[in-house]
Amino acid sequence: MPWNLPLIASGEPGSELTAGQEGAVIRRSVLPGGVRVLTESMPGLRSTTVGAWVGVGSRDETDGHHGATHFLEHLLFKGTARRSAMDIAEAFDEVGGEANAATGKEHTCYYARVLDTDLPMAVDVISDMVTSASIDADELETERGVILEEIAMNDDDPSDVAHEEFAQAVLGDHPLGRPIGGTPASIQAVPRDAVWEHYQWHYRPETLVVAAAGGVDHDALCTQVVDALGAGGWELDPSAPPRARRDGADAVGVGAHGAVELEVHRPVEQANVILGSVGISASDDRRFTLSVLNAALGGGMSSRLFQEIREKRGLAYSTYSFASGHAGTGVFGLYAGCTPGKVDEVTALLGSELDRLADGGITQAELTRSVGQLCGGMVLGLEDTGSRMSRLGKSELVSGELLSIAESLDRIRSVTLEDVQTLASELAGRPRTVVRVGPFAA
Structure with a gap:
């Protein structure tokens, strides 16, 4: 039917x-x-x-x-x-x-x-x-x-x-x-x-x-x-509505605590460090701004973290930034893997790069490059049916908004320099969590 x-x-x-x-x-x-x-x-x-x-x-x-x-x-x-x-x-x-x-x-x-x-x-x-x-x-x-x-x-x-x-x-x-x-x-x-x-x-x-x-x-x-x-035995009531999407109210304000520093002992050759804070929720209108910010800060070989920590100083092989959003809240972080003896220097650099982004924003060239990276990555990532299927499922369960590819690209392209700096300033001003995993004293 x-x-x-x-x-x-x-x-x-x-x-x-x-x-x-x-x-x-x-x-x-x-x-x-x-x-x-x-x-x-x-x-x-x-x-x-x-x-x-x-x-x-x-x-x-x-x-x-x-x-x-x-x-x-x-x-x-x-x-x-x-x-x-x-x-x-x-x-x-x-x-x-x-x-x-x-x-x-x-x-x-x-x-x-x-x-x-x-x-x-x-x-x-x-x-x-x-x-x-x-x-x-x-x-x-x-x-x-x-x-x-x-x-x-x-x-x-x-x-x-x-x-x-x-x-x-x-x-x-x-x-x-x-x-x-x-x-x-x-x-x-x-x-x-x-x-x-x-x-x-x-x-x-x-x-x-x-x-x-x-x-x-x-x-x-x-x-x-x-x-x-x-x-399978499920009774399908014609009048039953779908379950309402979670509003995330229970997570609003989660993580609004002071700065946290944590060291975890592991007998490994390399230290792993993450610096970050509470991010934004999965349905926040600024999620497209965050994607541009993330690309410029730590999303590729031309990103600030990669250029400063790996290319310029040779302190890490892998360094990047990341964000994950949930209903009501999210997390945002910067990662690097380095020699244990360099972990303090690398941690300081992660923080200073976030502060520099918050204070001065990104350049027009960085904005253009980040938007191009995201738009190209989105289209290439949707070349297979699995990615398309996941986009449908997540849109229904998370945001309730299913954008066409063209609409998504337009949202990314509409992000401005001011948008990025404003969000960077907000993230940089939040209490920071630092986690180090490595061969530190237990």
Whole structure:
């Protein structure tokens, strides 16, 4: 059947939005149960990437459930009432497809890339996983060991440790400060009943967004999704609305503490240092300004950090700036890896480059270069169906605003020198967190 499609975009409700690139068309539907379906049909492509996005992340874990979100990412591949773990793996392998999943702080995604003719199979298998996972007790214990090994692997990477410690130091006790994958203690402690409760509470029609890009027919996909979810036992109430997007009110003001300095001992050859502060939220209108600021400060070989710390002084191989936004808050930081004996000098340089940006702004040449870097990177990054699918899912769950590529490029190009300096001054004026990971005295 045809579905009526109110768009989360600049178009009028009920219309279609042309993305402006080789005739690609984006459409959105709200199905019974509050399930949302978004597609970007790209003429001429034989592949499709489809993702089932569930609006739950590590941020949503209550006491006793810590680590359950990442646990579920693993367990949904371990079998359902209709399929074993091998059945799930074979379904994609026998058609040359790829399937995987990712857990974030605010959402979880199960996705697959297949030929367009195999999309009905992918929708059926992923829907079966989302609606009917067994959460078998024996499989859970097996995966408990796998996840502990995954955490141990990450803990062996000092740059990963630095980023995890930085997020916790900036965001404090807020759930956004917790590691996405959980800690060894939380993974060892969480029982099967808690994981099952977390699954039942959050994996529901109103939290689900299905996004697909490539060779996809929107109306056919909507029908496939309804059929697959119904086969999984979900009751799809025609009058049920989608769950409202999180407003982030619980995170406003998070991290508004004084300066923090933290040293973490690791017996490694190189020190890893991050300096930064609270950033801006994912829906902040200044996110395009921040992207330009980030590109100029630490986004490439011509950036200030790279030129000053690596090219001019030879103090680091890797140095960059970064930003991540969430509902209600975000983090912003500057990173470098260096010889332990140079860590104080490098930390001072990171801070001075941020201050210099805040005091004097960037030049017109830097603005032009940064805008060009971002615009080119955006277009190149959207050359594959996986990136297009992710853009749809994140837009629906995070901002509620789906911009065409042309609109996104226009927003980047509209950033001014004054915009960058104003935001840089705000960020530089916030209390700073400094995290160092290296062979320092315990």
